[in-house]
Every structure is written in structure tokens, then in C-alpha cells.
Amino acid sequence: MKLIRIKNISIKLKLMVYSILMIGLTASTVSIALYKTSENIIREQVGNQTRISTRLIMMRTDELLQNIQKTALSLAFDTRVRMTMSKSKEYSYEDYKNIIDISEYIGNLKYLNINIGDMYVYNIKEKFHISSISGKVELYICYSYE
Numbered sequence: 815m816k817l818i819r820i821k822n823i824s825i826k827l828k829l830m831v832y833s834i835l836m837i838g839l840t841a842s843t844v845s846i847a848l849y850k851t852s853e854n855i856i857r858e859q860v861g862n863q864t865r866i867s868t869r870l871i872m873m874r875t876d877e878l879l880q881n882i883q884k885t886a887l888s889l890a891f892d893t894r895v896r897m898t899m900s901k902s903k904e905y906s907y908e909d910y911k912n913i914i915d916i917s918e919y920i921g922n923l924k925y926l927n928i929n930i931g932d933m934y935v936y937n938i939k940e941k942f943h944i945s946s947i948s949g950k951v952e953l954y955i956c957y958s959y960e
Contacts, residue, residue, distance in 0.1 A: 878929055881927055881930070885927055885930060885933075889919075889920070889933075892919065894915060894916055894919075895919075895935065897912070898916060916935065916944060932945065933945065
């Protein structure tokens with residue numbers, strides 16, 4: 815086997831090999847630079863989107879907590895609820911009517927505030943409680959036969 819000597823290779827072949835090497839080197843350099851640039855841009859955009867999403871989640875959570883607080887305060891300061899819940903003696907017909915009104919009021923609050931899961935109102939003296947679970951309002955009255 816004879817070794818091919820560079821001196822014996824034609825200029826045309828030399829130029830073609832040189833061109834292929836230069837194109838390959840240039841393409842590799844450009845590809846690496848573009849890859850690194852796009853990687854940095856993508857990292858920056860992902861970071862920005864994560865920060866925006868986190869801010870939106872925080873704002874939405876704050877709104878939800880404020881909504882829950884407003885709903886709880888509206889129940890706590892409702893005069894029918896306070897008067898009926900603070901009674902310690904037997905309930906009259908008017909009290910039972912108020913309890914039914916309160917249960918309807920809780921149902922309406924639950925309907926208006928779909929983000930609130932379940933609501934419960936307990937009597938101080940533990941005579942009854944009203945709950946709203948899964949959109950259904952239930953009234954539990956405990957009778958004592960003493």
C-alpha cells in the first residue's frame with residue numbers, strides 16, 4: 815500500500831476537504847452557541863412563568879381566605895344566628911322558624927361561595943347544629959328528655 819502524499823493531491827480535492835472542515839467547524843460552533851443561548855432564554859422564561867404563577871396562586875389564595883373570612887363574619891354577626899345560638903332554654907316555634915331561616919341562609923351562602931367547601935354552625939349549648947356538606951343543607955336538633 816502506498817501512502818497518499820499531500821503533495822500529490824489535487825488542489826480541487828484540497829479545497830473541498832478544507833471547505834468541508836471549515837463548514838463543519840463553523841456549523842458546530844454556531845450550533846453550540848445557539849444551544850447555549852436558547853437554553854438560557856428558556857431557563858429565564860421558565861423562571862418568569864414560575865414567579866408569575868406563584869404570585870397568581872398567592873393572590874387567589876388570599877382572595878379565597880378573605881372570602882371565607884367574610885362569610886364566617888356574616889354568619890357570626892347575623893342577629894338571627896346570634897340570638898338563636900345563645901338561647902339556653904327550650905325553643906319556641908319562632909326559634910325553630912329562625913333555625914330553618916338560618917339553614918336557608920347557610921344554603922344561600924354556600925351557593926354564592928362555591929369555593930367554600932363545607933359550612934357548619936354549632937349552637938353554644940350544643941342543642942343543634944346546621945351543616946352544609948356537598949351543597950346539601952342539613953339541620954340536626956338534639957332533644958333532651960330530662
